[in-house]
Amino acid sequence: MSRARTSRSAPRVARPATVVDVAREAGVSVASVSRVVNGHANVSPETRARVEQVVERLRYVPHTAARSLATKRSQLIGVLLPDLHGDFFSELIRGIDAAARSHQLHLLLSSSHGDADEMAEAIRAMHGRVEGMIILAPHLEAARIRAFHTTTPTVFVNSPVAPGTSPVLAIDGYNGARAMVRHLAARHTAIVHVAGPDDNFDAHERERGYRDELAARVRGARPHVVRGDFSEAAGRAAARTIAALSPRPTAVFAANDMMAIGCLSGFTELGLSVPRDIAVTGFDDIPLASYVRPALTTMRVEIYELGRAAVARLTAVLADKRPAPITSLTPELVVRESCGADQPSPRRSR
Amino acid sequence: MSRARTSRSAPRVARPATVVDVAREAGVSVASVSRVVNGHANVSPETRARVEQVVERLRYVPHTAARSLATKRSQLIGVLLPDLHGDFFSELIRGIDAAARSHQLHLLLSSSHGDADEMAEAIRAMHGRVEGMIILAPHLEAARIRAFHTTTPTVFVNSPVAPGTSPVLAIDGYNGARAMVRHLAARHTAIVHVAGPDDNFDAHERERGYRDELAARVRGARPHVVRGDFSEAAGRAAARTIAALSPRPTAVFAANDMMAIGCLSGFTELGLSVPRDIAVTGFDDIPLASYVRPALTTMRVEIYELGRAAVARLTAVLADKRPAPITSLTPELVVRESCGADQPSPRRSR
DNA sequence: CTGTTAGCGCTTTCAG
DNA sequence: CTGAAAGCGCTAACAG
DSSP: OOSOOOOOSSOSSOOOOOHHHHHHHHTSOHHHHHHHHTTOSOSOHHHHHHHHHHHHHHTOOOOHHHHHHHHSOOOEEEEEESOOOSHHHHHHHHHHHHHHHHTTOEEEEEEOOSOHHHHHHHHHHHTTTOSEEEEEOOBGGGGGGGGTTTSSOEEEESOOOOBTTBOEEEEOHHHHHHHHHHHHHTTOSOEEEEEOOTTBHHHHHHHHHHHHHHHHHSTTOOOEEEEOOSSHHHHHHHHHHHHTOSSOOSEEEESSHHHHHHHHHHHHHTTOOTTTTOEEEOSBOOGGGGTSSSOOBEEEOOHHHHHHHHHHHHHHHHTTOOOOSEEEEOOEEEOOSTTOOSOOOOSOOO | OOSOOOSOSSOSSOOOOOHHHHHHHHTSOHHHHHHHHTTOSOSOHHHHHHHHHHHHHHTOOOOHHHHHHHHSOOOEEEEEESOOOSHHHHHHHHHHHHHHHHTTOEEEEEEOOSOHHHHHHHHHHHTTTOSEEEEEOOBGGGGGGGGTTTSSOEEEESOOOOBTTBOEEEEOHHHHHHHHHHHHHTTOSOEEEEEOOTTBHHHHHHHHHHHHHHHHHSTTOOOEEEEOOSSHHHHHHHHHHHHTOSSOOSEEEESSHHHHHHHHHHHHHTTOOTTTTOEEEOSBOOGGGGTSSSOOBEEEOOHHHHHHHHHHHHHHHHTTOOOOSEEEEOOEEEOOSTTOOSOOOOOOOO
């Protein structure tokens, strides 16, 4: 700060070296430099050595943007998420990152807090910069988005996109929910569902599964749905609502783990014991699910795998091997303590 | 799929429209198109309208890579992390994303599993594509990395970089650890430290704080350090080691929350009660810390804020307002149940 | 207000 | 094996 600059006049902010600089210094053409840098075979050992040495000395690093302009390949994929909060998204990103890395791809990450305009903005920002995109747009209105991804290959994850339009990868929330209700129905008849936001794709699927299975399993059962927003606070609020019901239901199936966890604390605060007084189950199997007490019974979604699969699909699309347009991952029931079943599984191993 | 193509011969795989296409269709020059697209003032209403219409019709989206090549601005910042696993990193990314968004910047995310070569690779991949970088390189060997970031402005977060070299932002692990030891020393004299990996910057700082404060507080105290790797499993292992000690220590200060949580389960499995038999504390205050039972006493690091601050620094650097080269964020003691202190704070609110 | 043109840095035919 | 030159798509002087 107070120390005077040591140098004279030479621009210290050394402009990064370019192919031209290297070519000049090495006394060769830019073509040769390019060949060396990209490891092409047709270069004489001497030329190669000379260039490599200059590259080293000038600390030359290829300018990625220029390269991708010339080659039309950027080694970049765009990832567009509605949110970055919580275990679900970090696991997803982890899976995507792992798969991308193994394909030599880098990630352009963007979150648009559920806002369609921000999404459009992000998609524009990605155009001409990424080779393909992975989009998670669970908002039902997201179909509008189609207008933008005209040219960039895209795979949608858990998004309400018309099948056939783009490849879609989804968690089978419908059948997952049915499986959970089936499990609960073995001991309960009064099962209430804490649903996710009304405009959310996953929320819809899970609620639909709940309703259908309940109708199929419990004769004369009347579905009861408390609306939430996937947050812990919503779960706690739902717990209060449910506890006040009479007759009080004996089981709660929340549309995601965070709400289930909210229910857990809500009921506990109200003096109810889970699972003795009331059973609680969730959906997703986020890491936290096995840490809370009682440990949460839930539907396990292999989120990390979902991320990997998304990248796999995208690379398939990019390679023009048109993959099956739609695929579902089936979640798996994980029985822990919160549902009062006999066979609690061990703490989740990883 | 089975439906025949409607069009004749025109290539349906519509090559994305370019400025040239738009200019031709609108009967104007590319310059005008550029002006309209970038919202410059000096364009006649008619021209503007005509161009906008064609843009719409051709679904023209500017090619970002080309633009950034021409303007030397990419609206992109690179984020290089050692890992993507766990609450710490997702919170950090969230903070970075939020701040970046407010500066109209997008994120190029890369993780290199602590491997210096992967890091170098990632940095190369970012060159010429990002305007600046945020690097988290807690590995002590990471100093080597300096060789690469010559030209791209960078801010380091919690990294062992020689001060003065680049802006560095850090959590004050040293004083945080001292504060924690001070807290424990009020009731304990036999305090053991479960340290992080030997080659890790944060691990070093925290251990150093532990040693210094212990020496200062507890006369004749002998520091006892069990080495871990920041994972839950390491914490559990440490618990076994510690439980076998005689005399058994009465307090454990783990270098991060995950290890502390591992200790919790470890001690519990061994039939020890926390905090009655032994106190356990952590560091970071990850979201999970308030969910485990007993809730974890820890040093709160505002991770999200750390992310925001990193971006703020970077933008300052980019704007050439050279910011103070080094800054620390001081963590704050959060007393919960696991240390057996009198005043448990309420569950963390967010 | 509008068009022409010269690059940005790199890759890639195409000749030699 | 090597070099010259033509772009990739866009922006930004610089004339009109």
